[in-house]
Amino acid sequence: MSEPRLRIRGLKKAFGAKQVLDGIDLDVAVGESLVVIGGSGTGKSVLLKCILGIIRPDEGSIRLDGQELVGLRGRALADARAHFGMLFQGGALFDSLPVWRNVTFALTQGKLGGGQQMHALAVEVLAKVGLEPRVADLRPSELSGGMQKRVALARAIAAGPEILFFDEPTTGLDPIRADTINALIRQQVTALGATAITITHDMASARHIADRVAMIHAGRIHWEGPVSALDDSGDPHVDQFVHGRAEGPISATVAP
Amino acid sequence: MAVADFLLRPLIALGAFALGMLAGIGRLAIFALTGVRAALTPPWYPARLLEQMGLIGWFSLPVVGLTALFTGAALAQQIYVGGQRFSAESTVPAVTVIAIVRELGPVLAGLMVAGRVSSAIAAELATMRVTEQLDAMVTLRTDPWSYLIAPRLVASTLMLPILVLVANIIGVLGGYALSVGRLGFNGAAYLATTRRYLESDDIVSSLVKAAVFGFCLALAGCYHGFRSGGGAAGVGRATTNAVVSAFILILLFNLAITVLVFGA
Numbered sequence: 108m109s110e111p112r113l114r115i116r117g118l119k120k121a122f123g124a125k126q127v128l129d130g131i132d133l134d135v136a137v138g139e140s141l142v143v144i145g146g147s148g149t150g151k152s153v154l155l156k157c158i159l160g161i162i163r164p165d166e167g168s169i170r171l172d173g174q175e176l177v178g179l180r181g182r183a184l185a186d187a188r189a190h191f192g193m194l195f196q197g198g199a200l201f202d203s204l205p206v207w208r209n210v211t212f213a214l215t216q217g218k219l220g221g222g223q224q225m226h227a228l229a230v231e232v233l234a235k236v237g238l239e240p241r242v243a244d245l246r247p248s249e250l251s252g253g254m255q256k257r258v259a260l261a262r263a264i265a266a267g268p269e270i271l272f273f274d275e276p277t278t279g280l281d282p283i284r285a286d287t288i289n290a291l292i293r294q295q296v297t298a299l300g301a302t303a304i305t306i307t308h309d310m311a312s313a314r315h316i317a318d319r320v321a322m323i324h325a326g327r328i329h330w331e332g333p334v335s336a337l338d339d340s341g342d343p344h345v346d347q348f349v350h351g352r353a354e355g356p357i358s359a360t361v362a363p
Numbered sequence: 364m365a366v367a368d369f370l371l372r373p374l375i376a377l378g379a380f381a382l383g384m385l386a387g388i389g390r391l392a393i394f395a396l397t398g399v400r401a402a403l404t405p406p407w408y409p410a411r412l413l414e415q416m417g418l419i420g421w422f423s424l425p426v427v428g429l430t431a432l433f434t435g436a437a438l439a440q441q442i443y444v445g446g447q448r449f450s451a452e453s454t455v456p457a458v459t460v461i462a463i464v465r466e467l468g469p470v471l472a473g474l475m476v477a478g479r480v481s482s483a484i485a486a487e488l489a490t491m492r493v494t495e496q497l498d499a500m501v502t503l504r505t506d507p508w509s510y511l512i513a514p515r516l517v518a519s520t521l522m523l524p525i526l527v528l529v530a531n532i533i534g535v536l537g538g539y540a541l542s543v544g545r546l547g548f549n550g551a552a553y554l555a556t557t558r559r560y561l562e563s564d565d566i567v568s569s570l571v572k573a574a575v576f577g578f579c580l581a582l583a584g585c586y587h588g589f590r591s592g593g594g595a596a597g598v599g600r601a602t603t604n605a606v607v608s609a610f611i612l613i614l615l616f617n618l619a620i621t622v623l624v625f626g627a
C-alpha cells in the first residue's frame with residue numbers, strides 16, 4: 108500500500124482538565140473521501156484545526172505525504188497549509204470584504220489585483236454552489252445563514268487545494284441545496300482527485316459523500332470502515348448514532 | 364503555621380503579580396518585534412495601508428483639532444493668571460508654545476487617538492478572532508501579521524506625527540486667539556514671540572514622540588484584539604484593555620523621552 112496522504116498517530120489535545128482528543132490514530136489515502144461522525148463536542152472540529160496547525164496538539168504526530176506537520180512554524184507551516192482548503196463550521200467569512208473578494212481570497216492572497224478576472228472566477232465558483240451572480244457583489248452580512256455557508260464552501264474550493272476539509276457543509280441548508288453540496292463535494296474528490304475530510308451529523312450526506320467513515324468517541328477513533336459497512340457495523344455506538352436513538356451506550360448528556 | 368501563612372500570602376500574591384506583569388511585558392515585546400518584522404518583509408499590502416491611514420489619520424482630525432484648540436486657549440488663560448502674580452504676563456506666548464509643542468500636543472493627540480483607534484482596532488481583530496476569521500485567513504494562504512497587523516502599525520506610526528503637527532499649530536492658535544481676543548495682547552507681537560521661542564529641537568522631539576505614541580497605540584489595539592478569546596465578553600475586555608494599555612504606554616514613553624531629551 109502506498110504512503111497515505113495524511114497519517115495521524117497518537118494525537119492528544121486537552122483544554123484545561125478536559126481531554127478532548129485522547130490518542131487519535133487515523134489514515135487518509137490519496138483521493139479518498141473520509142467522513143468523520145461523532146457526538147457534539149467530541150473534538151471533530153478540533154481535530155481538523157490541529158491538522159491545519161491552528162490548534163497546537165499536546166502530543167502525537169500528523170504527517171502529510173510523510174512530512175511531519177506538528178511543530179512546523181513560519182514559512183514551513185504556511186507552505187504546508189497551502190495544500191489545504193477548509194470550510195469552517197461557522198463560515199468565518201471576512202465581513203469587511205464583498206463576497207467575490209472572499210471567494211478569491213486564497214488566489215489573490217488578499218491583494219487587490221486582477222479585479223475583473225477574479226470577479227468572473229468568483230461568479231463561476233458561486234454557480235457551482237448554486238448561488239446567482241448577483242450574490243458576488245453583496246456583503247456577507249447581507250446573506251442568509253445557508254448562503255453564507257455556501258459562499259464559505261466556494262471560498263474553500265476556489266484555489267483548488269489538494270486536500271479539502273468540510274466542517275458540517277450541509278448544516279442549515281434545505282434538503283435540495285444539501286444534495287447539490289453533497290454532489291459538489293463528491294465531484295471534487297472523484298473528478299478533481301482531491302482528498303477530503305468531511306464532518307457531518309447528516310447521515311444522508313455521509314452516505315453520499317463518503318468512501319470511508321470514522322467515528323470519534325471519547326477522544327479516539329472508535330470505529331472506522333467503508334461506508335457500505337455503516338449499517339451493519341456491529342458496533343452499538345455507531346448503530347445508535349446512525350439511527351439517531353436517544354437510548355444506547357452514548358449518553359445524551361454531554362460532560363461539560 | 365497559620366501565622367506564617369498569613370504573612371506569606373500577600374507576598375506570594377505580590378510576587379505572582381510582578382511575574383505576571385513581567386510576562387505580559389515580554390509577550391508585548393515579542394508581539395511588537397513580530398509585527399515590525401512583518402512590516403519590513405514582503406508581502407506588503409499598500410491598499411490596506413492607505414485604508415488604515417485614512418481611518419487613523421483623517422478621521423481623527425476633528426477630535427484632535429478640537430482638543431488642541433480648547434486646551435491651547437485654556438492654557439494661555441492659566442499662564443496669564445499665574446504670571447500676573449510675578450508681573451510676568453508677557454511670558455504667555457513663549458510658555459504656551461513650549462508647553463504645547465513639547466508636551467501637550469503629542470500627549471493629548473496620542474491619548475485622543477488611542478481612545479478612538481486602539482479600541483476600534485482591538486474590537487475589530489477580537490471579533491475576527493471570535494468568528495474564526497483569523498483562523499480562516501491562514502488557511503487562505505495569507506498571513507494576518509502582514510495583512511492586518513503590519514498596515515495598522517505602520518499607518519499609525521506615520522499618521523500620528525501629522526496629527527500632532529496639526530494639534531501643535533491649532534493649540535498655539537487657540538492660545539493666540541484667547542490672548543488677543545480676551546487678554547489684550549498684540550497679535551503680531553504674540554506671533555513674533557512664539558516664533559522666537561520655538562526651537563527646531565522642540566519640533567523634532569514632538570514628532571518623535573508622536574511616532575512612538577502612534578506605534579504604541581496601534582500595538583496595544585492589535586495585541587489585545589489578536590490575542591482575545593471568549594466570545595462577546597472577550598471582545599469587550601480586549602477593547603478596554605487596549606485603551607488602558609495604550610494610555611499607559613503613551614504616558615510612560617512620554618516621560619522617558621522628555622527626561623532623555625530635555626533632562627540632560
Ligand SMILES: Nc1ncnc2c1ncn2[C@@H]1O[C@H](COP(=O)(O)OP(=O)(O)OP(=O)(O)O)[C@@H](O)[C@H]1O
Pocket residue numbers: 122127145146147148149150151152153154196363
Ligand atoms: N479554543 C478552545 N478553547 C477551549 N476549549 C475548546 C476550544 N475549542 C474547542 N474546545 C472544546 O473542545 C471540545 C470539542 O470541541 P469541537 O468544536 O471540536 O467539537 P465538535 O466535535 O466539532 O462538536 P460539534 O459537532 O458540536 O461541532 C468542546 O468541549 C469544546 O468546548
Ligand SMILES: [Mg+2]
Pocket residue numbers: 151152153196274
Ligand atoms: Mg464542530
